[in-house]
Amino acid sequence: MWRAEAREPSCVFSADHRHVDTARGQEFAGLARALFGNVRLDFTAADEEKSLMLSAMLGACRLTRLEADRHVVFGERVTAGPDDPDAIKLILQTEGSASITQGGLHAPVSINALVIYDPRRPYVLTNSTPVRQLLLQLPRQALPQAAVERLAAPFTAHAEHDGMCGILLSLMETTMHEIGQLDEARRSSVGQTMIDLVRTMIGEGRPEGLVANPLDLLLARIKDFIAGNIARPDLTVAMIARRMGCSVRYIYRAFEAERLTPSDYIWDLRLQQAATKLREAGGHSGEISEIAFALGFSSSAHFSRTFRARYAVSPSQWRKAALS
Numbered sequence: 001m002w003r004a005e006a007r008e009p010s011c012v013f014s015a016d017h018r019h020v021d022t023a024r025g026q027e028f029a030g031l032a033r034a035l036f037g038n039v040r041l042d043f044t045a046a047d048e049e050k051s052l053m054l055s056a057m058l059g060a061c062r063l064t065r066l067e068a069d070r071h072v073v074f075g076e077r078v079t080a081g082p083d084d085p086d087a088i089k090l091i092l093q094t095e096g097s098a099s100i101t102q103g104g105l106h107a108p109v110s111i112n113a114l115v116i117y118d119p120r121r122p123y124v125l126t127n128s129t130p131v132r133q134l135l136l137q138l139p140r141q142a143l144p145q146a147a148v149e150r151l152a153a154p155f156t157a158h159a160e161h162d163g164m165c166g167i168l169l170s171l172m173e174t175t176m177h178e179i180g181q182l183d184e185a186r187r188s189s190v191g192q193t194m195i196d197l198v199r200t201m202i203g204e205g206r207p208e209g210l211v212a213n214p215l216d217l218l219l220a221r222i223k224d225f226i227a228g229n230i231a232r233p234d235l236t237v238a239m240i241a242r243r244m245g246c247s248v249r250y251i252y253r254a255f256e257a258e259r260l261t262p263s264d265y266i267w268d269l270r271l272q273q274a275a276t277k278l279r280e281a282g283g284h285s286g287e288i289s290e291i292a293f294a295l296g297f298s299s300s301a302h303f304s305r306t307f308r309a310r311y312a313v314s315p316s317q318w319r320k321a322a323l324s
Contacts, residue, residue, distance in 0.1 A: 019057075022053065029048070037078035037085050039078060040074040048069065051069065053066045058175070058194065059189075061136060067132045068131060087140060088119075088198075089136070090136040091114060092133065094132045094133065102123035107154045138195050138198060143198070143202070165201065175190050186224060186228070197217060218250070219255065219258070225244070226269065237251055237261075271310050274291055274315070278315055288315045291315075
């Protein structure tokens with residue numbers, strides 16, 4: 001279960017990119033209105049105390065995870081005031097059953113599928129069972145006007161039939177899992193990737209007109225994850241696949257354009273960082289070992305062998321050359 005420091009609900013798209021907003025029980029509806037606009041929640045006879053919401057900024061986007069008993073959300077005048085958030089909204093269902101009615105159309109919100117809709121248009125979201133959901137809000141201006149106009153009715157996609165949907169689903173889940181460890185720059189990068197995915201899914205590529213390749217987006221995610229976990233000795237392809245929510249084969253496919261394997265990329269990055277750190281080293285005793293262990297090498301001997309194979313000199317010779 002996520003833990004985050006409680007605070008008063010803040011306006012969506014606030015300047016604080018590091019904070020994680022949280023609300024439980026009776027505070028749930030108040031935070032929902034602060035983040036999603038002029039919405040009304042009706043729990044009727046359900047238990048509102050079971051509700052939990054966690055939300056954080058990803059650059060220009062906001063990602064929210066919620067757990068709640070069955071309830072209905074009425075979005076009749078979401079942008080009623082100037083301070084209400086004006087964003088396109090995406091729902092990913094991870095548990096439970098829900099449906100959305102908008103513009104006379106009725107769309108299920110099923111597990112491992114997502115629904116994109118324009119909350120400026122009146123809607124009713126019916127959560128007929130206890131649910132767990134991930135919600136992504138992206139600024140209206142991040143999408144071309146033609147794409148926004150196509151959201152007169154909800155847009156739906158399923159991970160089993162749409163590779164782009166599967167990547168976005170995995171990205172939302174892993175990002176929420178790691179949100180407390182992501183700095184502002186990485187959050188912004190992830191948010192922009194999500195915008196690119198949504199643009200492509202609803203028929204509009206990147207602003208320059210290029211269509212995003214799902215494997216390119218996955219590769220960017222993998223490299224970002226590797227960079228943030230390079231010190232872990234257990235950083236393996238299988239571990240990366242689990243965290244990315246895809247198969248090991250898909251990880252290898254993402255690296256095909258790089259002309260090297262994921263493992264080769266990991267060790268190359270470790271050696272590059274080791275070479276840089278050795279150039280900056282002060283030269284005191286034991287520093288080579290400290291660098292080796294800090295970059296995930298299992299022993300000083302392993303580090304020395306691998307370093308010599310790459311640079312044709314030992315780590316100590318490399319350091320001496322840099323200091324001379």
